[in-house]
Amino acid sequence: MNNNFEDIIDKSIFQNVIIRNNFIQSTDINIQYTGNAETVKSFGEEWNIFKHSDLSLTETAAKEYFDVFPLEQLNKNWIGVDVGCGTGRWARRISPYVKTLYGVDPSEAINIFMENTKNDDNIIPVKAYAENLPFQDKSIDFALSYGVLHHIEKTEESIAEINRILKNDGIFLFYFYYNLDNRSFLFKCIFLIVNIMRKCISKFPPFLKKITCDLLAAFIYLPCVILAKIVKLIFGEKLAEKLPLSSYRNKNFYIMRNDSLDRFGTPLEKRYSKEQLTKLLKDNGFKNVVFSNNIPYWHGYAVK
Known part of the structure; x- marks a missing residue:
């Protein structure tokens, strides 16, 4: 400025x-x-x-x-x-x-x-x-x-x-x-689990919250992305996009870490x-x- x-x-x-x-x-x-x-x-x-x-x-x-x-x-x-x-x-x-x-x-x-x-x-x-x-x-x-x-x-x-x-x-x-209105029943069940996790993790102290969300990015986001890429290669885009977190296939780990903290670390969320x-x-x-x-x-x- x-x-x-x-x-x-x-x-x-x-x-x-x-x-x-x-x-x-x-x-x-x-x-x-x-x-x-x-x-x-x-x-x-x-x-x-x-x-x-x-x-x-x-x-x-x-x-x-x-x-x-x-x-x-x-x-x-x-x-x-x-x-x-x-x-x-x-x-x-x-x-x-x-x-x-x-x-x-x-x-x-x-x-x-x-x-x-x-x-x-x-x-x-x-x-x-x-x-x-x-x-x-x-x-x-x-x-x-x-x-x-x-x-x-x-x-x-x-x-x-x-x-x-x-x-x-x-x-x-x-x-x-x-609110997952265009997703399957399985997707909605997974979200219920994720939402329970968010309500717990969002109450952690800042440092512990960050570490936890980084671990979630590494051990949940990243494996899901790798799986979605493999499914796309073998079965095509239509099936791959139905998998959880498949939208992160074209995103880097920085975004995954940020979105993990945004998703699990925020006290209030509406859909x-x-x-x-x-x-x-x-x-x-x-x-x-x-x-x-x-x-x-x-x-x-x-x-x-």
């Missing part, structure tokens, strides 16, 4: 903020959080481990999210908001296609975000909660939130907030965990069917919802 921080901020789009030296802070950030504070803390710890400083490590995975709404459809005159920006892995990919991108996060990950985006002049860090975004009504052209809103208590309120700040016909790019998500988005002001039929489920975009 350049030295003229205040010069690149459009102050007219904000409400209830304090402008610091190199980031913007919502005035309610230090007030007692009414959501799940443990989840915020957990993600701060996670992004302190997986900083995503090198975007090439996650390039293959990132491309999966932009199939139904390619980056090229963004506009160089647009102002965007990344809700739950974490380390900035999405913001840094999107920023070349837009005028300004504000990265919003309430956790300590905002410090890593600032470090990772310090050379990106059109990315602005904002420390704030998704349930109370510090932007004026209808001031933002597009928003995205990938893998965040299913980890907070006030998911519906956060979606309503995103809708509030978007201009008419504004775009919301989303990714929510699916939605396509129908539930459609209703959730439309009930909170979005008129059109488009889903990708590809992994990860469910990602897509909604239009205000």
Whole structure:
């Protein structure tokens, strides 16, 4: 980020903020959080481990999210908001296609975000909660939130907030965990076991949680991926993609470790069917919802 921080901020789009030296802070950030504070803390710890400083490590995975709404459809005159920006892995990919991108996060990950985006002049860090975004009504052209809103208590309120700040016909790019509505009975049984494990592991101290999730990546994720690759070679893609964790065949071990910690180390997790998500988005002001039929489920975009 350049030295003229205040010069690149459009102050007219904000409400209830304090402008610091190199980031913007919502005035309610230090007030007692009414959501799940443990989840915020957990993600701060996670992004302190997986900083995503090198975007090439996650390039293959990132491309999966932009199939139904390619980056090229963004506009160089647009102002965007990344809700739950974490380390900035999405913001840094999107920023070349837009005028300004504000990265919003309430956790300590905002410090890593600032470090990772310090050379990106059109990315602005904002420390704030998704349930109370510090932007004026209808001031933002597009928003995205990938893998965040299913980890907070006030998911519906956060979606309503995103809708509030978007201009008419504004775009919301989303990714929510699916509830395995397009999977087999066996898949759903495996998930029940995984969910029980998550509820236990998420309560571990940070160091033990990290070690446990790394071991899960090495002894569950990796073997499943190897098996899926073998099945594909022998029996073809159609059978291979039915196996658990087969979607990680084109991903490296860094992503497996990160996703293992994300999956097993997070205190709160919600899952939605396509129908539930459609209703959730439309009930909170979005008129059109488009889903990708590809992994990860469910990602897509909604239009205000």
